Amino acid sequence: xxxxxxxxxxxxxxxxxxxxxxxxxxxxxxxxxxxxxxxxxxxxxxxxxxxxxxxxxxxxxxxxxxxxxxxxxxxxxxxxxxxxxxxxxxxxxxxxxxxxxxxxxxxxxxxxxxxxxxxxxxxxxxxxxxxxxxxxxxxxxxxxxxxxxxxxxxxxxxxxxxxxxxxxxxxxxxxxxxxxxxxxxxxxxxxxxxxxxxxxxxxxxxxxxxxxxxxxxxxxxxxxxxxxxxxxxxxxxxxxxxxxxxxxxxxxxxxxxxxxxxxxxxxxxxxxxxxxxxxxxxxxxxxxxxxxxxxxxxxxxxxxxxxxxxxxxxxxxxxxxxxxxxxxxxxxxxxxxxxxxxxxxxxxxxxxxxxxxxxxxxxxxxxxxxxxx
Amino acid sequence: xxxxxxxxxxxxxxxxxxxxxxxxxxxxxxxxxxxxxxxxxxxxxxxxxxxxxxxxxxxxxxxxxxxxxxxxxxxxxxxxxxxxxxxxxxxxxxxxxxxxxxxxxxxxxxxxxxxxxxxxxxxxxxxxxxxxxxxxxxxxxxxxxxxxxxxxxxxxxxxxxxxxxxxxxxxxxxxxxxxxxxxxxxxxxxxxxxxxxxxxxxxxxxxxxxxxxxxxxxxxxxxxxxxxxxxxxxxxxxxxxxxxxxxxxxxxxxxxxxxxxxxxxxxxxxxxxxxxxxxxxxxxxxxxxxxxxxxxxxxxxxxxxxxxxxxxxxxxxxxxxxxxxxxxxxxxxxxxxxxxxxxxxxxxxxxxxxxxxxxxxxxxxxxxxxxxxxxxxxxxxxxxxxxxxxxxxxxxxxxxxxxxxxxxxxxxxxxxxxxxxxxxxxxxxxxxxxxxxxxxxxxxxxxxxxxxxxxxxxxxxxxxxxxxxxxxxxxxxxxxxxxxxxxxxxxxxxxxxxxxxxxxxxxxxxxxxxxxxxxxxxx
Numbered sequence: 022x023x024x025x026x027x028x029x030x031x032x033x034x035x036x037x038x039x040x041x042x043x044x045x046x047x048x049x050x051x052x053x054x055x056x057x058x059x060x061x062x063x064x065x066x067x068x069x070x071x072x073x074x075x076x077x078x079x080x081x082x083x084x085x086x087x088x089x090x091x092x093x094x095x096x097x098x099x100x101x102x103x104x105x106x107x108x109x110x111x112x113x114x115x116x117x118x119x120x121x122x123x124x125x126x127x128x129x130x131x132x133x134x135x136x137x138x139x140x141x142x143x144x145x146x147x148x149x150x151x152x153x154x155x156x157x158x159x160x161x162x163x164x165x166x167x168x169x170x171x172x173x174x175x176x177x178x179x180x181x182x183x184x185x186x187x188x189x190x191x192x193x194x195x196x197x198x199x200x201x202x203x204x205x206x207x208x209x210x211x212x213x214x215x216x217x218x219x220x221x222x223x224x225x226x227x228x229x230x231x232x233x234x235x236x237x238x239x240x241x242x243x244x245x246x247x248x249x250x251x252x253x254x255x256x257x258x259x260x261x262x263x264x265x266x267x268x269x270x271x272x273x274x275x276x277x278x279x280x281x282x283x284x285x286x287x288x289x290x291x292x293x294x295x296x297x298x299x300x301x302x303x304x305x306x307x308x309x310x311x312x313x314x315x316x317x318x319x320x321x322x323x324x325x326x327x328x329x330x331x332x333x334x335x336x337x338x339x340x341x342x343x344x345x346x347x348x349x350x351x352x353x354x355x356x357x358x359x360x361x362x363x364x365x366x367x368x369x370x371x372x373x374x375x376x377x378x379x380x381x382x383x384x385x386x387x388x389x390x391x392x393x394x
Numbered sequence: 395x396x397x398x399x400x401x402x403x404x405x406x407x408x409x410x411x412x413x414x415x416x417x418x419x420x421x422x423x424x425x426x427x428x429x430x431x432x433x434x435x436x437x438x439x440x441x442x443x444x445x446x447x448x449x450x451x452x453x454x455x456x457x458x459x460x461x462x463x464x465x466x467x468x469x470x471x472x473x474x475x476x477x478x479x480x481x482x483x484x485x486x487x488x489x490x491x492x493x494x495x496x497x498x499x500x501x502x503x504x505x506x507x508x509x510x511x512x513x514x515x516x517x518x519x520x521x522x523x524x525x526x527x528x529x530x531x532x533x534x535x536x537x538x539x540x541x542x543x544x545x546x547x548x549x550x551x552x553x554x555x556x557x558x559x560x561x562x563x564x565x566x567x568x569x570x571x572x573x574x575x576x577x578x579x580x581x582x583x584x585x586x587x588x589x590x591x592x593x594x595x596x597x598x599x600x601x602x603x604x605x606x607x608x609x610x611x612x613x614x615x616x617x618x619x620x621x622x623x624x625x626x627x628x629x630x631x632x633x634x635x636x637x638x639x640x641x642x643x644x645x646x647x648x649x650x651x652x653x654x655x656x657x658x659x660x661x662x663x664x665x666x667x668x669x670x671x672x673x674x675x676x677x678x679x680x681x682x683x684x685x686x687x688x689x690x691x692x693x694x695x696x697x698x699x700x701x702x703x704x705x706x707x708x709x710x711x712x713x714x715x716x717x718x719x720x721x722x723x724x725x726x727x728x729x730x731x732x733x734x735x736x737x738x739x740x741x742x743x744x745x746x747x748x749x750x751x752x753x754x755x756x757x758x759x760x761x762x763x764x765x766x767x768x769x770x771x772x773x774x775x776x777x778x779x780x781x782x783x784x785x786x787x788x789x790x791x792x793x794x795x796x797x798x799x800x801x802x803x804x805x806x807x808x809x810x811x812x813x814x815x816x817x818x819x820x821x822x823x824x825x826x827x828x829x830x831x832x833x834x835x836x837x838x839x840x841x842x843x844x845x846x847x848x849x850x851x852x853x854x855x856x857x858x859x860x861x862x863x864x865x866x867x868x869x870x871x872x873x874x875x876x877x878x879x880x881x882x883x884x885x886x887x888x889x890x891x892x893x894x895x896x897x898x899x900x901x902x903x904x905x906x907x908x909x910x911x912x913x914x915x916x917x
Contacts, residue, residue: 235762237751244748247737253696254726254734255749256717365739365790372791375783 028371032364037307037314040356044348051344052337062337069328073212080215082323083316084222084280085294089301090319091229092143092274094310096161098233099246099266105165106274107298108172109146113139113275114282115176118289119185121198121282131201135283136221136276143275144268146172151267155260161267169298187288194290204283216284225273226312242266274298303350309357322346396458397422397551397582398443398474403452405438412438414607416452420551420599425573425583427597429590430626435606436586440553443584444476445469456551475549477540479556483528490524493543500546514545518575534565538572551582558592559682570596588626588849590619591884602626619881623852640673641859645707646843647693647812652702654688654867662688664867666702670812670843675834677846677858677875681887685867686847687729690816693845694726695719706812720749725810727801727818729847731794735801738790742782743771745789746804753808774803779829795822802830806837813837816847831857851880863887863895871895 049059069075089106096103103109117139126134150164180186180193187196206214233239244252245262253259277297286293304322308315329342396419403416413435420426430436441447443454445463454461456472463469466476483492493511494503501507508524515522520538528536537557544552554573558566573583573596587593593600593614600612602625610625652666663685670676680686691697693704695716704712711719720726726749728734736745747756747767755766771785778799782792789797798818805813815834819827834857838844848854854861855875863871863886871886873895886895 235764236760237757237762238760240744240747240751240762243740244737244751247740248733250733251735251737251748253716254694254728255751256695256715256720258715258717365788368787369791372783372787 028364028368032360033309033311033314036309036357036360037317037353039360040307040349040352043352043356044345047348047352048341048345052341057337061335062332062341065331065335065337066324066328066342069331070324073209075327077209077213077215078327079320079323080219081280081284082326083319084216084219085277085297086300086304086319086322087222087316088225088273088280089277089297090304090308090315091225091312092270092277093298093301093305094308094315095229095242095270095273096266097246097305097310099242099262100249101263101266101270102162103147103150103165103267103270103274104162104302105147105150105168105172105271105298106277106301107296108165108169109143109271109274110277110298111176111293111295112146112172113143114278114293115179115195115289116142117279118195118198118282118287119179121202122185122196122288125199125201128201131199132204132283135202136279139275139279140272141275144272147267147271147274148264151264151271154267155263161263189290192290192292194288196288198283198287202283203287206284214284216280218280218284221276222280225276226316230312238265277301300346303346303353306350306357307353321349395422396420397456398584399455399458400439400443401453401455403439403442403449403454405442405447405449412606413442413449416603416606416608418601418608420582420584422582423577423580424598425577425585425596427585427587427593427600428603429587429593429600429622430603435603437555439603440476440555440584440586443469444474444553470547470549473548473550474553475544475547475551476553477537477544477555477557479559481536481540483536483539485527485529487528488524489522489526489528489531489539492528492539493524493546497547500548510546511542514542518542518545518579519572534561534568537561537569541572549581551584552576553584553586555586556588557585558587558589566592589884590622590626591881594619594622623880639859640839640841642672642674642841644672645669645705646672646674647845648703648705649693650703650705652689652692652699652704654692654697654699662867663692663699666867666869668862668869670845672841672843673838674859675838675844675846675857677848677854677861678864678869679848679851679854679861679883679887680864682849684864686816686864688867689864690726690729690814690845690847693814694724717752721752723809723811725805725808725813727798727805727813727815729816729820731797731801736789736797739788741788742775742780742785742792742800743768745800746771746774746785748804750804750808770807774800774807778803778833779826795826798822799826799830802833806833810837810842813842813844815844817849818846819848819850819853851883855880855883 045063052059052062089110092106092109093103117135120138121131121135124131124134146168147165150159150161150168153159153164154161178184180195182188185195187194204217206216208214233243241252241257241262242265244255245257245259249259252262278293281294282289300322304318305315307321308318325342325346329339332339332341398418398420400416400418403413405413416435416439418428418439428436428439438447442449445466445468448464454463456474461468461472463472484495487495490508490511494501494507501510511522511524514520520542522535522538522542528539531539541552557569561569573585576583577598585593585597594617595614597614600614600617600622602609602612602622604626612622612625648669650667652663653661654663655661666689668676678686678689688697692699695714699712702712703710706719706722706724711722714722732738737748743764744767747762750756751762755763755770757763768785774780775782775785780792780796780799780803782796789800792800802818813834818834819830822830831853834844846854846857855878858875861873861875861878861883862869863873863883865887870892871894873883873886878895882895885891
């Protein structure tokens with residue numbers, strides 16, 4: 022039995038390692054092709070890792086990537102593709118900012134209120150796609166993409182001065198939030214502050230694992246993802262499961278912007294980070310939908326983001342990091358599928374071999390299967 | 395002159411020998427039937443002949459010349475074509491497009507190809523119209539397109555894998571007429587089947603395969619179905635006969651006037667009524683595709699019926715969702731275990747949970763109890779003799795028979811009141827088959843009601859207390875398993891007989907004759 026466990030670890034690590042190696046190699050080729058050193062940019066970026074202010078930036082950025090990727094992963098686990106995380110988190114952050122600017126409760130109530138606002142907003146926005154899917158059979162991919170576009174317009178509308186907007190110079194904001202809704206960071210001295218809500222990301226990761234692996238609901242969800250037909254025959258109501266998964270995915274997505282909103286900007290403005298939801302898709306893929314894997318992937322992504330600006334100072338284009346992110350996603354898809362099939366075949370062979378050798382669990386009589394089928 | 399000769403073919407898969415020392419010789423211009431039980435090794439052998447798998451030992455000769463195939467393309471070049479059980483046609487293309495797809499070099503894709511198709515169609519009486527969309531065609535017509543596709547590629551030897559499984563009786567007759575046409579033109583046909591009546595009526599020669607090896611050949615004119623059946627199952631066949639009746643008068647399941655229509659309005663199930671009592675096994679006989687799947691779906695709650703009621707003991711469960719039905723004691727051994735019974739890439743112990751996630755000992759409240767699930771999986775593995783090195787391996791790495799034993803063990807572990815068993819021993823080796831029968835019988839003694847659906851008529855007759863025949867979505871006939879023979883049941887399955895089937899007391903009547911005038915004792 023030990024053998025199979027070691028095997029599983031090996032398989033879990035092999036996919037990402039192969040993908041990363043291929044992506045690094047391909048990026049090096051891109052650099053070579055543009056007549057530049059294929060090694061130095063990596064050295065520069067690795068060097069950045071040793072600076073404590075960069076480390077803080079990476080962790081802060083990774084926390085948001087992590088939450089967004091968890092939201093995507095929940096969908097993936099049951100074969101739903103929620104591309105709408107981007108719209109869901111932006112809308113969630115915006116409404117939290119609006120509520121935070123207009124409601125002033127003590128911190129003990131204010132923070133939960135803001136979190137709840139973000140969760141409900143995200144869940145509502147994703148829920149629209151969920152309802153469309155279960156009632157009208159609309160593909161959630163199409164619906165969530167469209168909802169992203171609509172979210173952008175809704176945000177632009179809410180920014181109007183006669184709605185909730187406050188103009189600060191040329192910038193659209195939602196006004197400063199009341200201080201009771203600010204979440205203090207963890208001071209790191211000169212290096213800056215780690216957002217307090219990094220802890221929320223950690224808690225969400227733990228919660229994600231527990232719900233999926235230790236609850237009946239999680240089992241039903243995973244069963245639906247693994248085989249829709251088997252899940253239905255086992256008693257899962259497919260429609261209800263689609264709706265629940267979309268609501269949970271959207272609820273988590275709604276939280277993705279909060280670490281920076283409550284920890285730093287305290288307003289939702291034109292400078293608010295965008296695109297985190299799309300990056301979350303690649304991160305969830307690389308992390309194989311596992312809470313630990315996603316954490317590594319989020320940190321890797323944040324490192325590429327935060328270390329690459331340095332390249333500009335040395336005559337390299339920082340876009341090499343973006344190229345690399347793209348290459349990672351591509352190689353991940355290929356290598357995971359290859360490793361998965363290889364692992365499955367390998368296990369089948371090993372099980373056959375073990376059976377042929379007579380290693381049968383709890384077998385008391387010695388008859389062996391001779392010529393079967 | 396032999397068209398194809400296989401000698402000493404052996405093929406091993408991990409842990410099992412699928413084919414062992416197989417000899418098969420097909421003469422030119424004949425229909426050669428390859429018969430054997432489900433899982434006897436017929437499909438593996440044909441995959442070898444068609445180049446989809448390489449034999450570990452043995453030789454293949456085509457027209458007297460030794461060949462070695464590494465892909466179906468090699469086999470096609472040598473004039474061997476295969477018509478798969480599941481058609482490989484693109485619905486949204488026309489017949490012409492489907493036929494030329496992949497063989498554009500032969501006769502182009504235009505007028506020349508169309509002429510060739512028409513010519514083949516006429517020569518062999520296939521009645522294929524090149525410009526129809528495949529999605530407009532019925533099953534039988536699609537099959538003829540598949541045959542034409544193979545001929546178009548120049549096949550001189552055709553392999554037909556269980557071609558009649560999807561056809562209604564009239565279509566079977568038409569197919570056989572086509573096959574005779576092919577034969578008269580000097581082509582050879584290898585016809586794979588486990589239906590003895592069909593084999594005897596169409597084949598010139600028969601090779602019987604049992605447990606992975608060829609056990610003999612027969613000539614239809616000198617062979618009775620019984621002799622053939624004995625060759626197929628051998629002497630070691632465990633008889634599925636149940637000792638003594640355990641039927642009580644306490645109804646467990648009552649179905650009344652169940653009706654289920656396809657989206658187009660065609661009735662898939664029509665006026666289905668039956669009652670199964672405690673300790674009773676009700677067997678449903680029928681050619682595949684006559685409503686069995688829909689009946690099972692309606693009973694387990696996957697498809698809501700359009701009208702009619704289903705009762706479990708005293709409660710009406712027609713509107714219950716699947717989960718509630720399972721919690722209340724309906725066990726389910728699905729027809730297609732890969733689609734409906736297992737999570738192939740999940741470990742065995744998670745498969746133990748599937749379908750019973752709300753039940754003890756697998757869950758406490760909303761929480762799963764993996765420890766207890768693993769413990770119970772070990773118990774099932776031991777009690778039901780599931781051959782596996784551990785419970786953490788994926789379900790996909792087990793052989794079909796062992797997967798089935800796991801499913802049976804799982805369903806029996808929750809003490810069902812009513813068990814839906816669809817083909818419970820399909821693709822299972824003889825030993826496991828006997829074990830599964832024993833478990834079903836044991837549960838029946840303890841008062842289990844079983845709905846048994848099977849293509850294996852011996853299994854149906856042997857296990858059932860009551861037999862009903864389903865045809866075109868209707869229960870058209872019933873029979874007493876104590877007296878009925880597989881041949882009589884088989885002919886009723888074609889819709890030739892209705893009402894109560896009484897056994898004819900003249901055992902020497904020719905087997906080809908269907909019981910012409912069954913007593914119309916409407917019940």
